[in-house]
Amino acid sequence: MELLFDNQNTIQAKVPAFFPTDDNKDEERHAATIRDLIGWITRSLLKERPELFVGDNGSVRSGILVLVNGADWELEGELEYELQDRDEIVFISTLHGG
Amino acid sequence: MELLFDNQNTIQAKVPAFFPTDDNKDEERHAATIRDLIGWITRSLLKERPELFVGDNGSVRSGILVLVNGADWELEGELEYELQDRDEIVFISTLHGG
Amino acid sequence: RLEKVAKLTNPEIARYGRQLILPGFGIHGQMCLRNCSMLVVGAGGLGSSCALYLGGSGIGRLGIVDHDTVDISNLHRQVIHNEARQGLSKAQSAAVSVRLLNPHCQVVVHDLVLDSSNAQPIIDAYDIVIDATDNVATRYLLNDACVLSKKPLVSGSALRLDGQLTIYNYGGGPCYRCLFPTPPPSETVTNCSDGGVLGVVPGIVGCLQALEAIKIATGMNAQDPPTMTLFSANSSTMFRTIKLRKRKADCIVCGDSPTITKLIDYVRFCGSSATDK
Amino acid sequence: RLEKVAKLTNPEIARYGRQLILPGFGIHGQMCLRNCSMLVVGAGGLGSSCALYLGGSGIGRLGIVDHDTVDISNLHRQVIHNEARQGLSKAQSAAVSVRLLNPHCQVVVHDLVLDSSNAQPIIDAYDIVIDATDNVATRYLLNDACVLSKKPLVSGSALRLDGQLTIYNYGGGPCYRCLFPTPPPSETVTNCSDGGVLGVVPGIVGCLQALEAIKIATGMNAQDPPTMTLFSANSSTMFRTIKLRKRKADCIVCGDSPTITKLIDYVRFCGSSATDK
Ligand SMILES: [Zn+2]
Ligand SMILES: [Zn+2]
Numbered sequence: 001m002e003l004l005f006d007n008q009n010t011i012q013a014k015v016p017a018f019f020p021t022d023d024n025k026d027e028e029r030h031a032a033t034i035r036d037l038i039g040w041i042t043r044s045l046l047k048e049r050p051e052l053f054v055g056d057n058g059s060v061r062s063g064i065l066v067l068v069n070g071a072d073w074e075l076e077g078e079l080e081y082e083l084q085d086r087d088e089i090v091f092i093s094t095l096h097g098g
Numbered sequence: 099m100e101l102l103f104d105n106q107n108t109i110q111a112k113v114p115a116f117f118p119t120d121d122n123k124d125e126e127r128h129a130a131t132i133r134d135l136i137g138w139i140t141r142s143l144l145k146e147r148p149e150l151f152v153g154d155n156g157s158v159r160s161g162i163l164v165l166v167n168g169a170d171w172e173l174e175g176e177l178e179y180e181l182q183d184r185d186e187i188v189f190i191s192t193l194h195g196g
Numbered sequence: 197r198l199e200k201v202a203k204l205t206n207p208e209i210a211r212y213g214r215q216l217i218l219p220g221f222g223i224h225g226q227m228c229l230r231n232c233s234m235l236v237v238g239a240g241g242l243g244s245s246c247a248l249y250l251g252g253s254g255i256g257r258l259g260i261v262d263h264d265t266v267d268i269s270n271l272h273r274q275v276i277h278n279e280a281r282q283g284l285s286k287a288q289s290a291a292v293s294v295r296l297l298n299p300h301c302q303v304v305v306h307d308l309v310l311d312s313s314n315a316q317p318i319i320d321a322y323d324i325v326i327d328a329t330d331n332v333a334t335r336y337l338l339n340d341a342c343v344l345s346k347k348p349l350v351s352g353s354a355l356r357l358d359g360q361l362t363i364y365n366y367g368g369g370p371c372y373r374c375l376f377p378t379p380p381p382s383e384t385v386t387n388c389s390d391g392g393v394l395g396v397v398p399g400i401v402g403c404l405q406a407l408e409a410i411k412i413a414t415g416m417n418a419q420d421p422p423t424m425t426l427f428s429a430n431s432s433t434m435f436r437t438i439k440l441r442k443r444k445a446d447c448i449v450c451g452d453s454p455t456i457t458k459l460i461d462y463v464r465f466c467g468s469s470a471t472d473k
Numbered sequence: 474r475l476e477k478v479a480k481l482t483n484p485e486i487a488r489y490g491r492q493l494i495l496p497g498f499g500i501h502g503q504m505c506l507r508n509c510s511m512l513v514v515g516a517g518g519l520g521s522s523c524a525l526y527l528g529g530s531g532i533g534r535l536g537i538v539d540h541d542t543v544d545i546s547n548l549h550r551q552v553i554h555n556e557a558r559q560g561l562s563k564a565q566s567a568a569v570s571v572r573l574l575n576p577h578c579q580v581v582v583h584d585l586v587l588d589s590s591n592a593q594p595i596i597d598a599y600d601i602v603i604d605a606t607d608n609v610a611t612r613y614l615l616n617d618a619c620v621l622s623k624k625p626l627v628s629g630s631a632l633r634l635d636g637q638l639t640i641y642n643y644g645g646g647p648c649y650r651c652l653f654p655t656p657p658p659s660e661t662v663t664n665c666s667d668g669g670v671l672g673v674v675p676g677i678v679g680c681l682q683a684l685e686a687i688k689i690a691t692g693m694n695a696q697d698p699p700t701m702t703l704f705s706a707n708s709s710t711m712f713r714t715i716k717l718r719k720r721k722a723d724c725i726v727c728g729d730s731p732t733i734t735k736l737i738d739y740v741r742f743c744g745s746s747a748t749d750k
Contacts, residue, residue, distance in 0.1 A: 061380065061384070062376060062378040062379060062380045063379070064380075065424075067438055070436070070437075070438050070439065071438060072375075072440045074441040092360075094360065094376065094380065095354065095358060095360050096330065096332050096335060096355070096387065097241075097353055097355035097387050097388040097398075098241055098242040098328050098330035098352070098353055098354060098398060150658070159657065159658060160653060160658065161656070161661060163652060169716040170715060172718035172721075173716065190703065191661070192630070193630040193631065193636065194607065194609050194630055194632070194663075194664065195518075195607050195663065195668065195670060195675075196517050196518055196606050196629070196665070196675060210546060211545050211549060212546075213546045214546060214549065214666070214670050214672075215672065217667075217668075218633055218669030219633065219669070220633075220707065221671060245680070249552065249676050252548055252549045253671075268484075269491060271488060272488060272489055272530060273529065275526065275574055278574050279573060279574065279575070280573065296556060296557065297552055297554075298548060298549075298556070356495055357498075389491070392493070392498070393491050394492060394495060394530075394687070395491075395529050396684045403673055403676045404677060404711075407671075407673045410671070411706070416707060423709060430693060432694070432697040432698060432700060432714070433714040434702065435711070435712030435714070437709070437712070
């Protein structure tokens with residue numbers, strides 16, 4: 001995973017608090033969700049080969065587990081979780097070696 | 099250490115926010131410090147053999163390390179640290195087995 | 197299946213004395229181990245420390261699965277083998293070491309590649325399964341076989357300087373498919389041969405797998421919520437415990453209406469083979 | 474002292490291949506290990522896993538100190554020994570196992586009780602010291618000898634279901650006396666023979682000690698702040714890392730004006746002997 005992000009394993013980022021809705025009217029914005037964060041990371045931080053990070057449906061690819069403040073994102077609403085100030089979002093790539 | 103405290107390893111306690119000063123005048127009180135906490139624990143929670151927890155000088159005995167919110171209490175002022183709301187104070191008994 | 201005994205022999209009492217006097221473990225814990233059989237799948241980096249400590253601990257029967265043979269380049273991390281056993285079956289070599297350490301432990305050698313044709317009866321014969329393998333296909337195979345056979349699965353993995361540890365299919369927690377319904381793209385999967393590994397890293401994870409298996413056998417962790425432990429040798433905080441989801445009602449193997457009711461072709465499912473190295 | 478080499482032999486390159494290709498370790502890390510000597514004090518529960526993984530890792534020389542002999546009641550946790558070595562010196566037995574695993578590692582046996590009369594020259598001959606002992610007197614002895622000899626000390630301990638891990642006298646962090654200026658009252662000290670221990674617990678701590686020694690040898694942790702790692706097998710969050718104080722300027726051995734400038738009588742200081750069991 002670090003290989004995708006210039007070997008950095010921790011990145012502190014200021015993420016926009018609101019994203020436009022799909023129809024892109026400026027006055028209709030929604031609070032930033034993890035779905036937005038994944039899109040934003042792909043556009044802003046990823047140097048190459050986005051398919052190693054994102055999947056087809058705007059989520060992360062298979063084999064990546066997302067943590068919201070130290071807990072499995074499934075407990076927090078997965079893609080629709082609304083980011084709070086100072087949230088720590090971690091992307092874990094599963095290991096298979098032994 | 100658990101043996102001293104009825105085998106409980108985590109105790110949530112409401113501790114008085116202020117303690118009387120040494121000359122015991124009611125109107126002169128100071129914010130609770132770890133020194134006060136150690137005295138309060140000895141009086142309120144310890145079932146027996148306080149010498150296995152406290153030392154001579156109102157501090158813990160040799161071989162106990164005190165943690166304030168996950169850090170060595172020496173970084174926080176040791177005995178004079180003033181307790182804050184929801185502080186987590188942990189007493190670690192050093193192990194010597196191998 | 198392992199025959200249960202009602203008490204320990206005197207030699208067993210002498211051997212396990214330090215566990216028998218252990219508060220919160222004692223004779224009850226030791227009897228739970230004595231009447232428990234465990235299967236360690238993989239006698240490599242994870243399986244080395246795991247099988248040694250389980251073999252020493254007093255479990256009644258230990259099965260060891262591996263189809264590979266001992267190579268010199270394994271020995272920096274696979275400390276259950278040694279230089280003289282080069283070329284010998286890893287399952288055999290691991291069994292020799294465990295028997296030398298503790299002749300009271302019944303060791304069963306499974307010198308084979310586990311696949312959907314042979315896995316189910318082997319897994320059915322043990323109480324707890326330890327995933328100490330090194331490839332995605334066998335991880336899904338073990339998961340499904342453990343779900344079908346209602347066995348807890350103690351899963352460990354290690355690569356480079358990192359490790360992961362989870363108990364699947366236990367106490368209302370998730371199975372591997374609840375967390376990872378589809379296998380990762382094969383270009384994102386790295387094994388220790390290609391990615392490298394610091395030898396002691398799988399040693400640490402394998403020890404933790406042995407511990408988790410002992411906690412299951414003795415019920416010590418029966419009340420714990422499902423977690424994953426992340427290990428990172430190169431971080432100043434080396435361990436991190438994360439809270440996991442519960443079993444998913446819509447999981448295709450452990451959910452309320454499973455569509456997987458027998459083992460499938462895992463090599464095809466994962467697009468990679470169990471013997472790719 | 475260990476003679477330094479400028480490059481690895483071909484058999485070493487083949488053996489350590491998985492560490493040589495490891496990003497952030499590689500040939501530099503392996504050469505650091507090859508030119509490093511380490512002393513493991515204690516070939517018991519902690520020393521078993523620690524010596525095996527250090528021996529396998531590729532360090533140039535490994536010293537092993539122990540005066541005790543192998544007993545059946547050790548084997549549930551001391552997996553470097555085995556049943557047939559009952560009665561043999563633990564230092565000898567551990568050395569045999571390491572040599573079988575890795576003949577490239579020079580193993581030195583110190584079959585003796587370390588005390589203030591003999592400790593200093595032994596410790597002077599090694600680069601990194603691992604405290605895998607089981608008593609307070611030897612812990613203070615090792616601390617003072619390492620401070621006087623300017624050697625980092627990787628300290629581990631285990632009892633019942635718990636363990637502790639700290640690096641002392643390294644990178645501006647504290648020594649053992651900075652944290653614990655006076656020894657604990659002897660009635661508060663419990664060893665594994667009296668208190669019991671789950672076998673895999675010292676196994677885990679010993680592996681972590683090997684890892685920390687490897688990190689020191691290769692400089693991987695040179696920027697890390699001083700910490701203590703607490704392990705609790707029976708907690709759902711098994712590991713906790715706590716931040717420690719720096720070296721104390723008024724420490725009587727590592728401070729600015731030390732009053733301890735040579736080894737003292739540690740048995741008298743602690744009120745307990747190194748061979749109490
Ligand atoms: Zn499932
Ligand atoms: Zn000091």
